[in-house]
Amino acid sequence: MVKTYRKTTTIKAEQFDGSQKYISGHKVISDNSLVDALTHDPVYHSILINEDDPDEEPDEVIFEIGDWVIKNGEDVYAIDDDTFKSKYDELPVIPKAVADWIESNRGKANLADMLVCAQFRIVKFDNYAEIEKWINADIDRFSRAWLDGYQVEADE
Numbered sequence: 001m002v003k004t005y006r007k008t009t010t011i012k013a014e015q016f017d018g019s020q021k022y023i024s025g026h027k028v029i030s031d032n033s034l035v036d037a038l039t040h041d042p043v044y045h046s047i048l049i050n051e052d053d054p055d056e057e058p059d060e061v062i063f064e065i066g067d068w069v070i071k072n073g074e075d076v077y078a079i080d081d082d083t084f085k086s087k088y089d090e091l092p093v094i095p096k097a098v099a100d101w102i103e104s105n106r107g108k109a110n111l112a113d114m115l116v117c118a119q120f121r122i123v124k125f126d127n128y129a130e131i132e133k134w135i136n137a138d139i140d141r142f143s144r145a146w147l148d149g150y151q152v153e154a155d156e
Contacts, residue, residue: 010091010149011072013084016044018065024076026061036064046076092141093151097127098134102146111146115139 014023021028026046036043045062046069063069063078070077070084079087094102105114118135135142144150 007087008148009072011070011088013068013070013088015068015081015084016063016065016078018042018044023069024071026076039064041065091149091151092145093153094141094145095131095134096152096155097131098142098145099150099152101128101131102150111143114146115143118142 012024014020016023016028023046028044028046030042030044035041041064043062043064045060061069061076061078064080066081067078068081068084070079102114109117115135118132118139
């Protein structure tokens with residue numbers, strides 16, 4: 001029987017805009033003699049050197065402007081923008097207070113418990129009124145953060 005699966009791995013990705021000298025921690029090399037056979041746009045590549053074994057043959061990743069360079073563990077590869085957007089969603093960005101509350105409840109509660117707490121204000125936690133208001137204003141984003149992980153809002 002065929003079953004359907006979804007990816008649950010978190011990755012690091014950076015979109016190449018043509019101006020970067022480094023991407024995903026690797027040096028970008030441009031060679032004007034390399035062009036895409038169909039579009040005739042310049043092609044870039046990155047030499048990936050294994051820092052643990054500098055004598056090992058370096059890997060190369062070939063990419064064009066607009067491609068995403070992805071780092072997943074030790075693997076680094078590039079995919080085009082349309083494919084990237086069809087496969088990956090950015091992790092939700094949440095306030096630090098909400099992130100702290102999530103982490104304080106990991107292993108003690110499930111998503112349903114967290115949503116009930118937010119709905120009925122049955123928790124004592126620093127800044128809880130603010131946390132409860134934020135969760136109820138965006139339950140979907142909170143749920144994605146609880147299930148998939150999150151990024152914390154930058155301090156302004």
